[in-house]
Amino acid sequence: MIEINHHRYSFPKLLTLGFLAVIAVGTILLLLPFATRPGRQTGVMTALFTSTSATCVTGLTLVDTATHWTPFGQLVIALLMEIGGLGFMTFAVMTSLLIRRRLKMSTRFLVQESLNLDNVSQIQVVTLIIKLSLLIQLLGTALLYADFGPRYGWGKGLWYSFFHSISAFCNGGFDLFGNSLANFRTDPYLLVIFSVLIIAGSFGFLVWQDLLQFKKAHRMSLHTHLALKTGATIMVLSVIVYLITEKNLSQFDGQMGWGMRLVNSIFMAITPRTAGLTTFSYTDLSAAGLSYTMLLMFIGGTPGSTAGGIKTTTIGLLTLQAVATLRGHRDPTLAHRRFRQDNVFRALTLLFVALIIIAVAILILAETQVLPERNPLTYLTFEVMAAFGTTGISLGVTAKLNLLGKLVIMALMFIGRVGIYTVMFSIFNAQPKQPSYRYPEEGVLIG
Amino acid sequence: MIEINHHRYSFPKLLTLGFLAVIAVGTILLLLPFATRPGRQTGVMTALFTSTSATCVTGLTLVDTATHWTPFGQLVIALLMEIGGLGFMTFAVMTSLLIRRRLKMSTRFLVQESLNLDNVSQIQVVTLIIKLSLLIQLLGTALLYADFGPRYGWGKGLWYSFFHSISAFCNGGFDLFGNSLANFRTDPYLLVIFSVLIIAGSFGFLVWQDLLQFKKAHRMSLHTHLALKTGATIMVLSVIVYLITEKNLSQFDGQMGWGMRLVNSIFMAITPRTAGLTTFSYTDLSAAGLSYTMLLMFIGGTPGSTAGGIKTTTIGLLTLQAVATLRGHRDPTLAHRRFRQDNVFRALTLLFVALIIIAVAILILAETQVLPERNPLTYLTFEVMAAFGTTGISLGVTAKLNLLGKLVIMALMFIGRVGIYTVMFSIFNAQPKQPSYRYPEEGVLIG
Ligand SMILES: [K+]
Ligand SMILES: [K+]
Numbered sequence: 001m002i003e004i005n006h007h008r009y010s011f012p013k014l015l016t017l018g019f020l021a022v023i024a025v026g027t028i029l030l031l032l033p034f035a036t037r038p039g040r041q042t043g044v045m046t047a048l049f050t051s052t053s054a055t056c057v058t059g060l061t062l063v064d065t066a067t068h069w070t071p072f073g074q075l076v077i078a079l080l081m082e083i084g085g086l087g088f089m090t091f092a093v094m095t096s097l098l099i100r101r102r103l104k105m106s107t108r109f110l111v112q113e114s115l116n117l118d119n120v121s122q123i124q125v126v127t128l129i130i131k132l133s134l135l136i137q138l139l140g141t142a143l144l145y146a147d148f149g150p151r152y153g154w155g156k157g158l159w160y161s162f163f164h165s166i167s168a169f170c171n172g173g174f175d176l177f178g179n180s181l182a183n184f185r186t187d188p189y190l191l192v193i194f195s196v197l198i199i200a201g202s203f204g205f206l207v208w209q210d211l212l213q214f215k216k217a218h219r220m221s222l223h224t225h226l227a228l229k230t231g232a233t234i235m236v237l238s239v240i241v242y243l244i245t246e247k248n249l250s251q252f253d254g255q256m257g258w259g260m261r262l263v264n265s266i267f268m269a270i271t272p273r274t275a276g277l278t279t280f281s282y283t284d285l286s287a288a289g290l291s292y293t294m295l296l297m298f299i300g301g302t303p304g305s306t307a308g309g310i311k312t313t314t315i316g317l318l319t320l321q322a323v324a325t326l327r328g329h330r331d332p333t334l335a336h337r338r339f340r341q342d343n344v345f346r347a348l349t350l351l352f353v354a355l356i357i358i359a360v361a362i363l364i365l366a367e368t369q370v371l372p373e374r375n376p377l378t379y380l381t382f383e384v385m386a387a388f389g390t391t392g393i394s395l396g397v398t399a400k401l402n403l404l405g406k407l408v409i410m411a412l413m414f415i416g417r418v419g420i421y422t423v424m425f426s427i428f429n430a431q432p433k434q435p436s437y438r439y440p441e442e443g444v445l446i447g
Numbered sequence: 448m449i450e451i452n453h454h455r456y457s458f459p460k461l462l463t464l465g466f467l468a469v470i471a472v473g474t475i476l477l478l479l480p481f482a483t484r485p486g487r488q489t490g491v492m493t494a495l496f497t498s499t500s501a502t503c504v505t506g507l508t509l510v511d512t513a514t515h516w517t518p519f520g521q522l523v524i525a526l527l528m529e530i531g532g533l534g535f536m537t538f539a540v541m542t543s544l545l546i547r548r549r550l551k552m553s554t555r556f557l558v559q560e561s562l563n564l565d566n567v568s569q570i571q572v573v574t575l576i577i578k579l580s581l582l583i584q585l586l587g588t589a590l591l592y593a594d595f596g597p598r599y600g601w602g603k604g605l606w607y608s609f610f611h612s613i614s615a616f617c618n619g620g621f622d623l624f625g626n627s628l629a630n631f632r633t634d635p636y637l638l639v640i641f642s643v644l645i646i647a648g649s650f651g652f653l654v655w656q657d658l659l660q661f662k663k664a665h666r667m668s669l670h671t672h673l674a675l676k677t678g679a680t681i682m683v684l685s686v687i688v689y690l691i692t693e694k695n696l697s698q699f700d701g702q703m704g705w706g707m708r709l710v711n712s713i714f715m716a717i718t719p720r721t722a723g724l725t726t727f728s729y730t731d732l733s734a735a736g737l738s739y740t741m742l743l744m745f746i747g748g749t750p751g752s753t754a755g756g757i758k759t760t761t762i763g764l765l766t767l768q769a770v771a772t773l774r775g776h777r778d779p780t781l782a783h784r785r786f787r788q789d790n791v792f793r794a795l796t797l798l799f800v801a802l803i804i805i806a807v808a809i810l811i812l813a814e815t816q817v818l819p820e821r822n823p824l825t826y827l828t829f830e831v832m833a834a835f836g837t838t839g840i841s842l843g844v845t846a847k848l849n850l851l852g853k854l855v856i857m858a859l860m861f862i863g864r865v866g867i868y869t870v871m872f873s874i875f876n877a878q879p880k881q882p883s884y885r886y887p888e889e890g891v892l893i894g
Contacts, residue, residue, distance in 0.1 A: 120761075245814055251674035288813035289823045295806055318799045325796045326868075348795035349772045352765045359742055377734045377825040382614055422774075 026051030059173020059392025085170025173276025173392030204305030230316030276392030297389030308390030308416030473498030506620020506839025532617025544823030620723025651752030677763030744836030755837030
């Protein structure tokens with residue numbers, strides 16, 4: 001429990017309210033007259049949706065970012081992605097750093113709980129990670145400028161470099177090109193820079209912390225082991241799957257040799273995990289590719305990162321647990337350590353609740369929206385997964401949603417970013433205290 | 448471990464092999480020349496697929512049951528449904544009863560383990576349940592004959608009554624009308640008889656046993672509580688959902704008033720759980736209705752019944768567990784009893800493994816099959832769910848599958864009927880003995 005102005009808030013409630021406050025401020029800023037280009041109009045719903053999509057680093061849009069918003073509006077979107085990407089608690093630390101004030105003790109505890117840190121002294125590591133984050137984005141801007149500068153002239157080139165470095169590192173998914181990165185699909189330099197930025201941003205704090213301290217500690221946490229191994233496994237598997245399923249992708253035909261096709265397949269494997277920047281229109285993806293991409297978006301990235309979805313550690317732990325159960329073993333293990341049992345419960349509950357949320361969302365949207373002629377249910381499901389995974393790859397359904405549809409997608413982006421447990425705990429008002437009695441135990445038949 | 452002719456088999460392996468043996472015998476019988484009508488040809492793959500579909504009480508077909516198979520062939524299909532529906536161990540008890548021999552002790556133990564019974568004396572209850580099953584099917588035949596007799600003449604009428612009573616009670620899904628029950632959609636008498644037969648067959652042994660002993664014991668097991676409450680909840684929810692999503696179903700327009708529409712909605716809610724008999728072509732179902740039906744097929748029915756899918760108790764227990772976790776409580780409880788923790792683990796692992804199996808199946812089929820023009824991925828997913836849930840409602844994809852596609856669907860029907868745990872345990876060769884050491888524990892970040 002955290003006390004602010006004599007009101008006591010649980011941490012999940014505070015985090016949920018914090019995100020809502022950021023979205024509200026973003027909405028107001030986007031509604032300012034000089035945020036919208038002359039000749040365009042911004043309704044409250046469009047501002048709210050855009051602010052939610054940016055804060056939840058998703059990238060689904062109702063209007064074209066480049067032609068609808070002024071540079072001021074785009075700057076608001078970039079800042080919202082930065083706050084949403086690093087997490088707003090981290091942002092509090094960052095602000096303190098920038099204005100060189102000592103962190104208040106209450107803020108320290110908030111940061112600590114928000115980032116699952118063991119003690120206050122570790123906040124030193126957080127400041128290091130924040131500095132590193134900003135450095136990477138600065139470096140990203142410079143490296144992108146090497147291409148965008150000559151291509152667009154220095155003013156526009158610098159602005160594009162800055163915006164897309166943030167969008168890539170924070171896995172925000174917004175772009176100023178109208179067709180994401182499709183213009184650059186045969187440019188290996190840009191694709192590599194973007195890939196590195198995306199991967200760097202999707203590691204999450206705990207992994208960064210472990211990697212930074214590895215030289216000193218010579219030991220990685222079980223979390224980092226699991227996150228890196230699951231991530232690498234999914235990555236390799238995804239490249240192979242896309243090389244097979246998209247061998248006939250019409251948009252690439254005649255444009256590239258096998259080398260560029262491999263680079264694009266790697267990019268295809270990276271981006272649905274949470275980034276959402278794409279090198280071609282996903283409406284051309286094969287049926288197998290679509291279903292696999294939905295799966296990747298559902299899984300999402302590393303917890304504590306900018307990613308949505310149910311997270312790689314969840315899927316990794318569940319796989320280890322399932323194999324252990326099916327082999328008749330008691331414990332799921334990795335790197336000579338076993339997982340805490342309540343972690344497994346948390347992972348399994350998360351999967352189940354995520355499935356219910358997605359099923360309900362699909363059902364509501366299928367019943368209330370005017371569906372596309374082509375593949376109505378598939379396209380709808382894809383958009384739901386893109387919102388829940390805060391991936392933001394769109395097949396064009398989002399732009400045509402009615403009010404209820406927009407609200408559902410916004411709720412999915414919010415849950416995807418803030419986290420099922422955080423949102424559910426604030427709704428259910430979880431009481432950690434147990435009833436003083438336990439009922440007698442009895443088994444049932446399962447499966 | 449069970450010893451047969453000096454070979455030792457684990458129970459899951461024996462059950463898996465038993466089902467495979469029944470399928471093999473069925474295939475050979477269907478390949479006999481007098482099983483196929485003159486002018487038709489039956490290939491090995493068609494016989495194997497039909498035998499698998501009948502034994503796994505699914506009802507997906509490559510050829511029309513009425514016009515392709517002779518009455519002998521249809522009888523084989525009916526018997527396979529009976530064996531598959533009651534379970535082949537139960538069938539051993541039944542055979543012993545019929546030829547009035549005492550059960551061998553080894554068979555008794557098999558039956559006991561197969562039906563999760565506590566002690567050998569309870570096998571008395573099993574014989575009672577088997578007699579009841581046969582009585583219900585006999586009664587079903589008589590009640591159906593009251594309509595089919597006058598409609599088709601006594602010979603054909605009796606045959607149709609017999610075949611469809613078995614198909615309904617065993618939730619087999621095969622029919623001799625070519626369009627399932629579409630001819631009878633405005634006949635409340637037949638729809639009610641079919642509904643009662645389907646529900647009676649989908650209860651499962653433990654529930655029947657509890658209901659039969661309730662007068663004496665004045666107590667229901669936790670299993671029966673959970674199965675009945677989950678079943679009833681899903682049932683009521685499903686009727687409401689279908690009344691909303693199918694209010695504009697074109698096949699019903701002008702044919703029926705609100706009363707018949709309600710009866711059909713109830714039938715629609717009952718049949719995807721595992722029966723697969725339908726009163727209209729599901730290609731006309733709305734997008735929301737399709738997605739909801741897929742969900743119902745994935746869930747399936749009660750364990751120990753003729754149902755496939757992940758089972759109602761699994762979904763019921765997971766819901767109780769998720770609510771408990773989200774409210775910060777330790778135990779999921781129902782009817783003043785708490786569930787064994789390993790039940791929850793089993794349920795969660797089952798859900799996860801089922802999802803992986805289905806995702807892999809969809810991916811393989813999407814990549815290797817010629818997909819339908821209309822809604823390719825949705826139709827494919829529907830067919831996968833219909834196979835896994837042993838429901839057998841088809842959108843026409845199955846008939847057009849190539850060899851690999853048929854093998855995938857057959858594997859899904861088999862896993863759906865025999866059970867994920869049974870199949871997986873026989874593949875993984877689970878060793879109940881634990882390693883003598885445990886690694887140190889460590890937590891990870893989930894969600
Ligand atoms: K994104
Ligand atoms: K069936």
